Amino acid sequence: MPRKEDILAAIRAAKEAQLHLPVHDEHGTHLSSMRVMGSSPEEVKHIADWREAARDSAPTMFPYNLENTRRWVEKQVDTHPERILFFLETPDGERWGHLGLATFGFEPHVSAELDAIMRGREDIAKGVMTPAIRTLMEWGKENLGIQQFGLRVFSDNERAIRLYERLGFERDRLIPMIFEKGEPISKWRECLEGEEPGRYFLVMRRPA
Numbered sequence: 001m002p003r004k005e006d007i008l009a010a011i012r013a014a015k016e017a018q019l020h021l022p023v024h025d026e027h028g029t030h031l032s033s034m035r036v037m038g039s040s041p042e043e044v045k046h047i048a049d050w051r052e053a054a055r056d057s058a059p060t061m062f063p064y065n066l067e068n069t070r071r072w073v074e075k076q077v078d079t080h081p082e083r084i085l086f087f088l089e090t091p092d093g094e095r096w097g098h099l100g101l102a103t104f105g106f107e108p109h110v111s112a113e114l115d116a117i118m119r120g121r122e123d124i125a126k127g128v129m130t131p132a133i134r135t136l137m138e139w140g141k142e143n144l145g146i147q148q149f150g151l152r153v154f155s156d157n158e159r160a161i162r163l164y165e166r167l168g169f170e171r172d173r174l175i176p177m178i179f180e181k182g183e184p185i186s187k188w189r190e191c192l193e194g195e196e197p198g199r200y201f202l203v204m205r206r207p208a
């Protein structure tokens, strides 16, 4: 089993090299590419716009203006040792979504959660999120030694759950969540004893 330091070094190296991975279908046709996320103004704008359009799918909400989003990318992605995100782009170089890995576990086995799964464009790369996540998981298994993948998704997000079941994820458990309005950050957090849940997080798992 790889040691934690080796896994973090491999994540760092992939970011420094701005790793690029091709996404193929089962016949080897090149469908899209994955490229390590950066914090250029164009990239930040995509993240902010897409996140705003899908604000209901994320547990944390803040005003997705360019400045806040740039700070989030720098702190929570670029320099975060246990998160790696990629942009997805068509063979013509059009960005259409992003995806990645975060929330690593190192004991008793190496695990990671799918993170920031987002289709920002509906008009291109139809059906490609499925093979893109497969490519991400293969890379994580081969290069980071991940043995178990997990994720958390709102249980009312049927389209995302269909995607994850297509990829072999199984339903594990439900976590009751309550909405907490804050300024500037509002979030869904786990219910405490006796609190009435507003929604549920579904935890899903899949062996690598």
Ligand SMILES: CC(C)(COP(=O)(O)OP(=O)(O)OC[C@H]1O[C@@H](n2cnc3c(N)ncnc32)[C@H](O)[C@@H]1OP(=O)(O)O)[C@@H](O)C(=O)NCCC(=O)NCCS
Residues within 6 Å of the ligand: 054, 057, 117, 118, 119, 120, 125, 126, 127, 128, 129, 130, 131, 152, 153, 154, 157, 159, 160, 162, 163
């Ligand atoms: C969740 C999300 C990524 C799913 O994306 P997606 O487009 O369904 O995923 P894929 O690209 O793999 O496409 C699969 C769909 O395209 C269809 N499809 C597959 N190949 C296709 C093709 N060549 N042409 C047209 N449609 C195709 C599939 O039937 C499937 O549709 P279905 O779920 O209605 O059966 C997307 O809805 C999204 O970004 N939502 C907002 C953010 C979010 O909720 N993220 C998850 C947080 S946990």
